Amino acid sequence: MTYDNNSVRNGKYYKANRAAHVSLVSTSFDFVQANDERRVVVTTVADGSERTVLAKDFKNPSGDGKTWLADVACDHDADWSLQTSFTDQAGHSAPAYRSDFTIDTVKPFLNLSFDNNKASSGSYYNAPRLASVTELERNFSPGESSIIVTATDAGGAPVGSPAPSAWADTGKRYEHGSTVSFGQELHYKLLIQATDLAGNTAQEVQEPEFVVDLTKPQVRISQVADKTAYAGKVTPHIEFADTNFEPALAQYELTRTRDPYGQKAQKEGGAAKEEPKKERHSVYLKAQEQKGTNTRSISLPDLEHTVDNDDVYTLKATIEDKAGNKAESQVVFSLNRFGSNYVIDEGTRALLGEYVHKPPVVKVSEINVSGLQTDKSHVEVVHDAAVRSVNPGSDYQAVNADDTGWQKTDYVFPSQLFADEGYYRLRMTSTDLAGNLSQNTMAGKDHERKGTAEVNFAVDRVPPSASVVGLRDHLVVYQPVRQLVVNAKDDLAVASVQLRIDGQTVGSWQESQTLEPMTYRLLADGQAHDIDLTVVDKAGNTSRVSYTAVVVTSSRWAYYMAQGLLLPGIAASIVLLALIMLATVLSIRHHRKVAYRRNVFMR
Structure with a gap:
């Protein structure tokens, strides 16, 4: 048995197909072909799949009658085994021949993947990377499968590079794997090469230079x-x-x-x-x-x-x-080259210049460059014309937030300080460690350094007084015109006054008009009118007074009728006249009855 391809590698591996030439020398083989043409002469097994070469498959191309030839095609990738066996009719056996080899024509396949592909600027990574290399190859040659790692520092100088792990079976058919860990802050390159046992060379896989940088700038x-x-x-x-x-x-x-x-x-x-x-x-x-x-x-x-x-x-x-x-x-x-400035809380800012019904909580922050001299700083509450000094801790809270010289003091003044009605002002005075004197009433001390940071408001819980002079329920006035004079007053300030007659507004006065006489001319019409007066002060307190059935008339008859005096007078006159007539009748009867006493002729 001879082969047309004898380029063996690693003992039995061939990277091309082979053809086996079987030569059988026997002078009686023609007799075997004639009588036993299906006798097996050559048996081939390729990856467990068996084929045979029979006696009838042999030829005698030379025509000498004793040299018989047959070809066996080993034409695909497999583990091959060829074996011969022949005994002639006389019982003579040829020596058995066996040949085992592998045909592998497929190149190994390499694959490279990383667990971290989040690159910045193209090739920079801020976390370690783990490379996974796999090689798909039936006839794997670990010694000829190499992972070449090069590493340099930031200056381009070569340094020790990480070593790949040993090749290991991944569990998938014909697949082997290795890993490389890139955990140091270096510049890396990666080259993967592989050749199988038959000498097939894989296409190289390269990873261009990349950088692992784990350090914050x-x-x-x-x-x-x-x-x-x-x-x-x-x-x-x-x-x-x-x-x-x-x-x-x-x-x-x-x-x-x-x-x-x-x-x-x-x-x-x-x-x-x-x-x-x-x-x-x-x-x-x-x-x-x-x-x-x-x-x-x-x-x-x-x-x-x-x-x-x-x-x-x-x-x-x-x-x-x-x-x-x-x-x-x-x-x-x-x-802060010009002393303290003050920041008024948003809620407190809404109080400024306002009249409120409920005593408020006032919050102000003072910001100063160098910190305050506490023994030279104080706060005063001005109530109307009275001035009262208040103390931190007992009267109000002052919380400092200072660090390395910068200071912010948050003042919280409780509502108890403003429990009584009246006008209030806060006067805050401080001296900082640099000697700057600051007051919230000084110009350029607000949070924008433009104006003052004054805190002023009024507390008013008492409703205003409201009346129409001289009016009462069921009043009847005998006049051609009744001048209605409105009396609206408040302890602090009136905001608005509204006079309504029979549901219609006939007079309305705002704050700017309260110093002027508030009057309305009610003409005499003899009708009963309902009059309502509503007064609202600047704190929102409201007073309302109503007068029902008010009559203004210029007719005496109507006046008496409206007053209810005419009918009682007439009734009284009738009663008086009846009494007079009764008295007259009784007097006449009495006179007649005693007439004999005066007439002598009737005796």
């Missing part, structure tokens, strides 16, 4: 401290640094509480400039900047020493490197 703000107030020069300095620095992603912003554009416009008598919302309170300064390969530094100039620049500032610096690692630094500081 550095950002530092100096020359200004968080929650610190400054009365002098302030020149913040910002430094950015990172191994994989990305200049476009190193940014900073200085913002302030108030809108500088609105301030300027209002001072100049114009409208506030409309700015994008996110930049509305930004402060733009001409900074000095220095750039390095992996660094950037910024120096901001001092703000001009003006009242307008006294404010709370936030300097925020952010950086993101090429791998997506982020870092930020932020400082909040105050420039």
Whole structure:
């Protein structure tokens, strides 16, 4: 038995098909073909599938009658086994021949995958990566399957690279796997090659250079401290640094509480400039900047020493490197070169200059650069003309939030301080550690540094008085015109007065008119009218008075009728006349009865 392909590798592996040539030398083989043509001469097994070459399949191309030939095609990938066996009619046996080999014409297939594919800037990763390599190959050769890892530092110098794990069966047919862990902050490249036992070479798999960067960038703000107030020069300095620095992603912003554009416009008598919302309170300064390969530094100039620049500032610096690692630094500081300023709580701000029915809780915050000298600070409550000093702790609460020199004091004045009716004002006086004297009644002390931060309001729980002079229920007046004079008064201030006759409003007076006479001319019409008077004070307290069946007439008959005097008079006259007539009749009868006493002729 001979083969046309003898390019063997690793003892029995061939990467091309083979054809076996079987030569049988026997002078009696023609007799076997004639009488036993289905005798098996050659048996082939390919991956368990058996085929046979029979006696009838042999040919004698030379015609010599003794050299017989047959071909066996090993034409597909498989583990092959060929075996011969022949005994002639005389009982002579040829030596048995067996050949085992493998045909493999398929290249190995390589696959590479990662557990982390979240790259930034194309090839930068901010978390470790695990590479999984699989090779699909029937005739796997671990010694010829290689995973080549190269690693360099940020400067490009070669360093030790991670080693792949040993190849292992994945559990899938013909598949083997290996892993490589990339957990150090280095630049990596990956090359995967494979050749099977038959010499088939896989297509190489390469992973271009990628970078693992687990470290956050550095950002530092100096020359200004968080929650610190400054009365002098302030020149913040910002430094950015990172191994994989990305200049476009190193940014900073200085913002302030108030809108500088609105301030300027209002001072100049114009409208506030409309700015994008996110930049509305930004402060733009001409900074000095220095750039390095992996660094950037910024120096901001001092703000001009003006009242307008006294404010709370936030300097925020952010950086993101090429791998997506982020870092930020932020400082909040105050420039207060002109003493304290006061921030009135939103709820308290709604009370200012108002009249309220219920004693309120008043909240005010005082912001100061250097902190207050508590022994030189005090609060007074002015009630009408009376001034009363109040003490923290017992009369009101004062809570300090101070750190590294910046101080914010939150004052809470309970409603008990304003329990009595009347006008109230708060006078807050403080002296800071720099010696600045501040009062909330001083100009430029409100939260915008524009006006005062005065707190004033009035408490009024008593309804106003309301009456129409000289009116009462069922009043009848004999006049051509009745002048209705409204009497509306309040302990503090009247807001509105409304006079209604028979449901119709005939008179309405507002606050600005209360000093003028409030009158209405009710003409004589002899009709009964219902008159209502409603008075509302500025605290919302309301009083209402009503008069029913009020009559104004210019007719005496109507007047008497309306008064109810005419009918009783007539009745009394009739009764009197009847009594007179009765008395007359009785007198005549009596006179006749005693007439004989006066006439002598009747005796």
